[in-house]
Amino acid sequence: MKSRPGNLAPHNESLFNAVLSTLDMVVFECEEDSSEFRLQGLPPEWWRAWVGPADCTMLDLGRCSPFLQEYLTSAHLAWAGTPGATEKSGPWTEPDRQGGSMTLEATALAIGSKKLVLIERLGSGFKEMGTIVQRARERMLAEERTAKAYRKTETHLISKLEVSERTKDDALALLQHLGLAALVLDERGHITFASDRGLEILGMTAEAVIGREWEQALPLPEHDRMAIRELINTASDRRKACVVGIEGPRPSWVEIEVHGDPCHPGRHIVIVHDRTELHTLRRVLNEQASFHDLVGKSPAMLRTYQLVRDVAQVDSTVLIEGETGTGKELIARAIHSCSSRKHKPFIAANCAGLTDSILTSQLFGHKRGAFTGAVNDQQGLFEAAEGGTLFLDEIGDIPQQVQTALLRVLQEKEITRLGEAKPRKIDVRVVAATHHNLSEDVVRGSFRADLLYRIRIARVQLSPLRxxxxxxxxxxxxxxxxxxxxxxxxxxxxxxxxxxxxxxxxxxxxxxxxxxxxxxxxxxxxxxxxxxxxxxxxxxxxxxxxxxxxxxxxxxxxxxxxxxxxxxxxxxxxxxxxxxxxxxxxxxxxxxxxxxxxxx
Amino acid sequence: MMQKKVCMLGGFAVGKTSLVRRFVSNVFSDHYHTTIGVTVEKKSVTVDDRDIMLVLWDLYGEDEFQRVRDSYLRGSSGYILVMDGTRKATLDTALALQQTALRTVGTVPFISIINKADVRSEWEIDERTIEQLRAQGWTVLFGSAKLGQGVEELFVALATQLVHAAPIP
CATH class of the missing domain: 1.10.8.60 (Helicase, Ruva Protein; domain 3)
Incomplete structure (x- = not known):
């Protein structure tokens, strides 16, 4: 193939061809009259191989690739007379005759009035750039895949977390609905969770217990704290519930159950049952079933307990009536114990079967020499009971003379020892008891009516056991x-x-x-x-x-x-x-x- | 024969070259090979008993390394916007390229295709988004260059639009 040297190489054709060969490009000049492109200088081998054995001195637009065809037929600024302007086509890939491909780039430029097109094959530099872009994109794709995998994992985890949160919320709602009072302790014994009901029973706020060690957070007496500690340390199959008292402004009684956390060994679930009401009821029941040393919860006994409480509030003389063995002395003691005199003496005297002199001496005391055998001054039971209560059992059996003396004591609040003339002031509450029907005794004349009225200011009648x-x-x-x-x-x-x-x-x-x-x-x-x-x-x-x-x-x-x-x-x-x-x-x-x- | 320049536009690695190769040569390669510049392929289709030669300009994918040159788009009779269903970002690229094409070649027929329908479960582009595109007047097809699904239909659909858009000679 022989090129026709044009005006571009007027001086040194061989130099021009050497430059073209070195740059590995082909140059065409647009002919002014035909708009055809004529080859300038010698074309490189690849061009010959590409266009084939035909004459390649002219660029046949009809046989050009669509890309080049469009490029050559386009209006370019470089050809519009803009000085020094060049316009590159950008790379395009063409199949070659060997079944492969090559990437070319065209440049439009003008020298003087000549419109030129330079076509170069993009070689190793272009391939390197391609490789870099390829790697960069592969890397971006890989990163996108990784990010996507992360997002997927994140979404999965968030979804699981949401499910878990929902389950937790449901469980909590159920827990609250059931009113189950529960605490969760971690491996160190710190409270990590407390249900609303649990806090309510304990009378505490979440801020006061969450994150704190249970022993510090819960207001428990030491022995109850020990009991819970023992419960926690006991093997689960041998654990039993224990009832403890919660101290504080609103004391309560709670039953504590400790269970191992099935999901986390070392953690414990503490179930709290409010037993305050039960405890209170039991106490009330116990109080009702017994009163001081008296036992019984029959309506008759409950009435008696109340009567004793009422009588104890006043200082009147009391008459307790009841068959033998019904517990008259216990009632007298209970009256004393409930009264304001409880810290003073309680003296019990059985008046039955005693002569008037012995009974008088016992009750009022005597002076030395008052009678044979009275070797010392002796205070009587009234004096011994000073400030307290004197229980006179079987008062219906006291002799008439003593009845008179007793009446005087009750009226005047003073006693006179046997053998003495000067009375002594006393402050004693008298509680008398009898199995007699004193009213009948009064009718029979064996008991003084005025004494009966004096001692029967308050009455407690005890029912027989039958x-x-x-x-x-x-x-x-x-x-x-x-x-x-x-x-x-x-x-x-x-x-x-x-x-x-x-x-x-x-x-x-x-x-x-x-x-x-x-x-x-x-x-x-x-x-x-x-x-x-x-x-x-x-x-x-x-x-x-x-x-x-x-x-x-x-x-x-x-x-x-x-x-x-x-x-x-x-x-x-x-x-x-x-x-x-x-x-x-x-x-x-x-x-x-x-x-x-x-x-x- | 009527000849129409059609540009393949889209982000990188969305499957533009794969769609063209599946359409022109009925081949597919799993190996990703990035396009630098443009590769031009031709294939004729028949629409309404008329043969039409589609000159397919398979442009490099646009990303931060390469911006599509306006000169490649000039003279296009239509274009195809390709998206990768598994990468939502390729939708943004397609939207940007559509604006570029509109600016460069004006209102010409175009069709969009969401490629990689063979892995539909992994798609990030959801139905709502697709409906929004359709509401904007886009023709949105689904396809898989890997399986050859929707490929022929894609090019025939655009060719049909081109035929109907072109004045009858």
């Missing part, structure tokens, strides 16, 4: 506990048949008789429970009294028969006969005289 049988199990259990403690025996309960017998017995000796029977049974008992056979024989063999029946006091004739029968059963042993009747020896003797029974 009229409050519902108290028998409670009393029997209480006596069983007391006697077992005293004797060291371990008897857990009363057999139901035993209890049935106790419930059906008449109990003429009332609570005292019941206590004796239980004592008898404890001594006899060989097992963990009191059997019917352990009871005293008179209870075992006694005819069953229907529990609903109302006991009617026997007239004197029947009571005389009972006393005779008891004496007969006891083969004349008066102590045993008294025990069988459930009365004291003193009462037994007194009743023998009253019923005109000859014990022989």
């Amino acid at each position: 009229e409050r049988r519902e108290d028998i199990p409670l009393l029997a259990q209480s006596f069983l506990g007391q006697i077992c403690t005293a004797t060291g025996k371990t008897i857990e309960r009363l057999n139901p048949d035993t209890l049935r017998l106790l419930m059906s017995h008449a109990w003429p000796g009332n609570v005292r008789e019941l206590k004796s029977a239980i004592e008898f049974a404890v001594i006899s008992c060989k097992t963990k429970e009191v059997l019917p056979i352990d009871l005293p024989p008179e209870i075992i063999s006694a005819p069953v009294v229907p529990s609903s029946s109302v006991w009617i006091p026997l007239p004197n004739r029947d009571e005389k028969s009972r006393f005779l029968a008891a004496l007969s059963d006891a083969k004349g042993n008066r102590t045993e006969a008294a025990r069988r009747l459930g009365v004291s020896r003193a009462t037994f003797y007194r009743r023998l005289v009253e019923l005109d029974i000859d014990p022989r």
Whole structure:
């Protein structure tokens, strides 16, 4: 192929061709008249190979690639006479004749009035640039993939977190709805969670407990703290709940359950149950079931407790009426204990079976030499009870003379010792008791009416045990506990048949008789429970009294028969006969005289 | 035969070259090879019994390394906007290129295709976005150069628009 040298290489054609060869490009000049492009200088080999063996001195637009065709037919600024302007086509790729491809770039420029096109094959520099762009894009794609994977993971985790949060919210809502009071402790014993109900029961705020060690956060007495500590340290299968008291402005009682956290070993879930109400009710119930040393929760006893409380608030003389063994002295003691005199002495005196001189001396005291045997000055019980309470039991049995003296003491609030003339001021509350019907005694003339009115300002009437049988199990259990403690025996309960017998017995000796029977049974008992056979024989063999029946006091004739029968059963042993009747020896003797029974 | 210059526009690695190669030569390569500059391919299609030669200018993908030169777009009778369904950013590139094309060649027929329908589950471009594009007057097709799905339909659809847009000789 021979190029036609044009005006571009007028001086040194070989130099021009050498430059073209070095630049590895082909140059065409646009002919002014035909707008055809004519080759200038020698073309490089690649151009020959590309255009083929045909004459390549002219650029045939019809055979050009569409890209070059468009480029050459476009209007370029460089050809519009703008001095020094060049306009590159940008790279384009063309297939070559060998089945490969090559990337070319054309540049339009003008020299003088000549329009030129330079076509160069983009070689190694272009390939390097391509490689760099390829790597950069691959890297960007890889980073995009990584970022996408991160986003996906993040989305997945957020979604899981949302599910977890939702589950947690649901669980919390359920927890709150159920009112379950729970705390969660971490491995160090710090509270990490507390339900609203838990905080409510503990009377605390979340800020006061969350993040704090439970031992510091919870206001517990030391022994309760120890109990919970022990519970936490106990193996889960051997843990039992414990009840502790929460201190603070609103004290409460709570039952604590400790469970291991199934998801996190070392953590603990503490379930808190409010037992304050239960505790309060139990306390009220216990208070109702017993009052000082009195036991019983029957309506009659509950009324008695209230009466005792009421009577204790005033300083009036009280008369306690009730059959023998109904606990008159216990009532007197309870009145004293509930009164403002509780820190002062309580003196009990049995007035039965004493002569007037002995009783007078005992009550009022005497001066040395006042009577034979009075070797020293002696203060009486009234003086001994100064500031406190004097309990005069069996007041219905005191002789007439003493009744007169007593009346004076109650009226004047002063006593005069035997053998003395000067009275002494006293401040003593008198509580009297009798099993008599004093009104009848007044009618019979054996008791002074004015004394009765003086001592019967306040009255407490005690029901016999047969009229409050519902108290028998409670009393029997209480006596069983007391006697077992005293004797060291371990008897857990009363057999139901035993209890049935106790419930059906008449109990003429009332609570005292019941206590004796239980004592008898404890001594006899060989097992963990009191059997019917352990009871005293008179209870075992006694005819069953229907529990609903109302006991009617026997007239004197029947009571005389009972006393005779008891004496007969006891083969004349008066102590045993008294025990069988459930009365004291003193009462037994007194009743023998009253019923005109000859014990022989 | 009517000959129409059609530019393939889109972000890098969206599958412009793959769509052209699938259409022209019915081949596909999983290997990504970036286009530098432009590669021109031709293929005729028949629309309404008329043959039309599509001159496909497969331009390099636009990114921060390479901006599409206006000179490549000049003289285009239509263009195809290609997006990668798995990369939402390629939608932004397509929107920008559409504005460039509008500025350079004016209102000419164009069709958009969301490529990589073979991995539809991984798409980041959602239905709502697609509906918004359609509401703007875009023709949005789905396709997969890998599976050859929607490729022929893409070029025929544009050719049809070009035929109907061009004055009958």
